[in-house]
Amino acid sequence: MTAAQLSTFQRWSILAGAAILLSLAMGMRQSFGLFQPSIIHDTAITTADFSLATALQNVVWGISQPMVGLLADRFGARYVMITGVLVYAAGLVIMVISTSALVFTIGAGLCIGLALSCTASSMTMTVTSRTVSAAKRSVAMGAVSAAGSLGLVIASPLAQTLISTAGWQVALIGFLGLVAVMLPAAIFAGRADRIEIEKSDDIAQSIGTVVQSALGHSGFVVMAIAFFVCGLQLVFITTHLPNYLSICGLDASLGATALAIIGLFNVIGSYSFGWLGGRYPKQLLLGGIYIVRSIAIAAYFTFPATPASTMVFAAVMGTLWLGVVPLVNGLVAQLFGLRFMATLTGIAFLSHQAGSFMGAWGGGLIYDRLGSYDAAWKSAVLIGLIAGAFQMLMNVRPPQRREAIESALPSAA
Template sequence: MTAAQLSSFQRWSILIGAAVMLSLAMGMRQSFGLFQPSVIRDIGITSADFSLATALQNVVWGVSQPMVGMFADRYGARYVMLTGVLVYAAGLVLMMVATSALVFTLGAGLCVGLALSCTASSMTMTVTSRTVSAAKRSVAMGAVSAAGSLGLVIASPLAQTLITTAGWQMALIGFLGLVAVMLPSALFAGRADKIEIEKADDIEETLGTVVQTALGHSGFVVLAIAFFVCGLQLVFITTHLPNYLDICGLDPSLGATALAIIGLFNVIGSYACGWLGGRFPRQYLLGGVYIVRSLALAAYFYFPASAASTMVFAAVMGSLWLGVIPLVNGLVAQLFGLRYMATLTGIAFLSHQAGSFLGAWGGGVIYDKLGNYDRAWQAAVLIGLIAGFVQMLMNVRPPLRREPIGGAVTSAV
């Protein structure tokens, strides 16, 4: 069965399943920073310990993503996603019962990191790209990313309310309820495994050949390196913004409000990036996102924080949050087709997660050493501006690729 042969119900059930799974997986993960003050006080760990757990999560997510992508490309995404949901639940349980930095890190770092490889952007964008035609692919990925951001609107207020009224362990139990909703979502999204890839996207090459071609393509290398900055900036914000607001003496609930605003405005931003990505050069849009993010970071941290400035900052960042997902995945599909999309986006995502590690752990180390976040945000702004301009110069010409059958040289779009 091809994408064109899907009924409206089949297509929408797959897309909604992907959106719900992405929404909840990312919504919970991006709300972990709200737990930092309470976990530090109750378990007796430091900000650097908490940051290290978050950093390890990003490293595990990044390192495992190419391998998870290879497995999904070879055997199908459904089993990968279902496994990820179960591992996510195990990670939350370990966090809930933790009495030391080691156990907390195993849950929040190792388990949740592996679970995100199976349930978050790489898997859901691969499923989405198979479900619609090439003409509608960019806007569909933008729409799923947009709907996926609603999880932050749900997860952050839920977490903050339960942390305030019943304790952070009860908030994690609430998150387990959200994980339960991810199970049927994975089953629905997994129906995309039965869709045949269009022949134009199904170049007869081995996985090793495609990976080798990608790593030798200057545009893909630039894309992956610039993606490093995306991870650094976003994870720095989600991990350290609540603690920064606490240091500034602002209401603790403001952190949850800011994350909810990010999620809400991300609905608009992600859909807009997907829509624009189908009409304008994606490399320019992606570079522009990195540059505007960096300017927003500089403006917010340079002036004293207030409730009003925090909410404006959250709205601006939310508009630019997950909009990179349809742009990055669209560029990968444009260069190499769909056959090994999960693998190639996983490789690019490894760079993203290296940046996430530095943003989470490095921010905590800088704060513990210097007592403030000044050097952390200044570094994030500088490399963000550099990455944005370099991204705009990306080579977007698909590589010449040789089909084993017949030996014809083709340009895959």
């Protein structure tokens, strides 16, 4: 069965499953920063311990993503995604019973990191790409990414309410209810395994050849390095913004409100950048996101934080949050096709997660050593501006061998 032969119900059920899976996986993960003050207060876990667990989560996510993508490319996405949901549940249970840094790190770091490889953006964007035509691919990825942003709107208020009224352990148990919803979503999204890849996207190459081609492609390398900065900036904010607001003497609920606003505006931004990516050069849009993000971070942290400035900052960052997802995945498909898309986006995502590690752990380390986040946000701004400039200059021509074969396909038909 090809994508064109799908019924309307089949197509929408796959896309809805992917959106729900992405939404809840990312919504819970991006809300973990709300648990930091309570966990630090109630256990022997320190700010540095919490940051290290979050950093390890991102490293595990990044390191495992290429292998998870390879398994999905070879054996199908459904079983990979279902396994990820079960591991996510195990990670939350371990976090609930944790009283030491080691146990907490196993749950929040190792288990959740592996689960995200199987359930988050790389897998859901691969499923989405198979389900629609090339002409609609960018806007479809933007739409799924936008719908996926609603998870933060659900997860962060739920977490903050339960933390305030019943404690952080009960809030994590509440997250287990959201994980239960992820299971049928993974089953529906996994129906994309039955879709045949179009001939132009199924050029006969081995996985080793494609990976070697990607690593030797200057544009792919630049995009992957710039993706490092994306991870650093976003995880620094989700991990440390609630603690920063607490330091500034602002109400604890403001952190949850800010994350919810990020999720809400992310719906607008993700769809918009997906739509724009189908009409304008994706590399220019990506570079623009990194640069504007950096300017927003500099403007917010330069002046004393207030509820109003925090809401504005959250709205701006939300608009620029996951808009990178359809653009990066679209560039990978444009350069190398769909056959090994999960593997190649996994490789690029490894760089993103290396940046996430630095954003989470480095931010906590800098704060513990210097008593301030100033050096952390200034570094994030500087490298963000540099990355944005290089991203705009990215080489977007497909590798020569693929370009030659694609040009020959119409004449052979």
